[in-house]
Amino acid sequence: RIESPGEEERLLEGMTGFMAPPVSPLSTLLSAPRDMKTRMELLILGTQAEVCRALQEADGGAEFTVHRWQREEGGGGISCVLQDGNVFEKAGVNVSVVYGYLSEESIQQMKSRGKSLKTKDGKLPFCAMGVSSVIHPKNPHIPTIHFNYRYFEIEDTEGNKQWWFGGGTDLTPTYLNEEDAVHFHKTLKEACDKHGPELYFKFKKWCDEYFFIKHRGERRGLGGIFFDDLDSPSKEEVFEFVQSCAKAIVPCYIPIVEKHRNDSFTPEEKLWQQLRRGRYVEFNLVYDRGTKFGLATPGSRIESILMSLPLTARWEYMHIPPKNSKEAEILEVLRHPVDWVH
């Protein structure tokens, strides 16, 4: 049931720029335009389109190929991938809207995070949706960026609904450029500050803790923000915060891409990039919660989940950069996170 003709028009207009039609049937979206599931699906589709267009323009060569896929168990997604461009080696921006029942493994994992979940016959219906992206550029002076914004709803046997948002944006350079790090973190801070003065600092810390490659004693990159299980102060306010974060992606990243797109680089710098890509793979396959959730969810689309892996990566035995080298410099900040906004 449409609340007013104006509402329907506004909804349809917002969709014109999307990379593909929404995952949910139009009738579902139109019948509940104010439901958070509808609003979040539109936000993630809009974010996907905005980021893809900005990347495509920055690349000036390759275009995104778009796959719209259905999930047998319920829902589906839209995967946009650009491979072998002028600037980007592999860029994926993925939307998924998944309905189904949580796997026993995922229930256990959520309980271990403190969720109280009442199941009946071990079954728990859920809806999970999000936009998720990893952008690996060719030039080792342009950093890799990752972002992910997601919304979760669970309904237990007594009909109680639980919901939460999660997400974040973080930067993984091959070499340290302090100016870039400051720009990235300050832009994120501005987005957070509108919603609370403590948010950036809280989620920056969480990010440094989350993207930790324990067996290496290193973080994956220079961090950014990360949050999960966010369900206060209110659904409306958390959504607005997530919206601000999503809008900050392009201004966080594209200026850095433009600044370095014509930087020259040596084969040695390319090699160090490849070794860092190896660490990226280690984090994603060994620790990343989203990857683990994806691999454990029956019927999930593996190609979309593993889109985050770089085109190429390298592992050398006992590669230790010399002291005072540029390679040692970045390792230092990966081992000891820095406050970039003061």
Next chain:
Amino acid sequence: RIESPGEEERLLEGMTGFMAPPVSPLSTLLSAPRDMKTRMELLILGTQAEVCRALQEADGGAEFTVHRWQREEGGGGISCVLQDGNVFEKAGVNVSVVYGYLSEESIQQMKSRGKSLKTKDGKLPFCAMGVSSVIHPKNPHIPTIHFNYRYFEIEDTEGNKQWWFGGGTDLTPTYLNEEDAVHFHKTLKEACDKHGPELYFKFKKWCDEYFFIKHRGERRGLGGIFFDDLDSPSKEEVFEFVQSCAKAIVPCYIPIVEKHRNDSFTPEEKLWQQLRRGRYVEFNLVYDRGTKFGLATPGSRIESILMSLPLTARWEYMHIPPKNSKEAEILEVLRHPVDWVH
């Protein structure tokens, strides 16, 4: 206490070819020459030396660099790595002899495999030793080989000792060569047959089940043999079986290397090899029990554990080989394991 002067002489003589002095102090080994820990340490060091020499000779260029390392918590290892040779891109043959207390994570993992372990204050002293190796050649017509033979001892609070052996040898080609697959499996079968007519078939099946990349629906390679928790019929008999398997490594593999070392290959074949290396990384980081045990064991040597990763690997989005191609041919047998000995 040396049982006889002849025994000591024999022991010392056996050590002359090793890549480095044993991990355990000589006095420990000499004082208990018939203890299984001594015998197994000598077997794995001997296997390491035999395989390294055979690979070095086949490579005809690079030599193994040897690192002998100590583990603060007890024990240590000898890591032999050959990088960027004529034939081999990255070849690691690793021995470790580790004493300590099992981590809670490892205890849980072993219990889930059906071990009954009585702990006191959650602590469980153990000794684990093994030889472990992954050989990645440059030429895509020479397959990757992996082997691992290990011995475990646990002593619970009541002084009861549990022990078991584990191990296996398996082959991961980029392209299918049936003659190679038959040679490899028949050589393994001969080694197994001396100890029981059912062993090869049992451990071949186990291997196909173990090296399964669940999220891809593919096995990592063409299999071989794999076994774990082997503690019957007797310590002596299992040791002799493991010894036969270890002796079969060189005859399993080196003839295949020699046969293909001068095969020409195209850039497309090299590319397919890189994609298969990506799958190798996926298995090792997501599923491999040894890697997980290593990453979860405090003070373990990460460089030795992750030595198994290839020098380079590649992930392409939605790479699907054309029907009836050589690439599709190998995927077919990775999806549906073949009986190679009949």
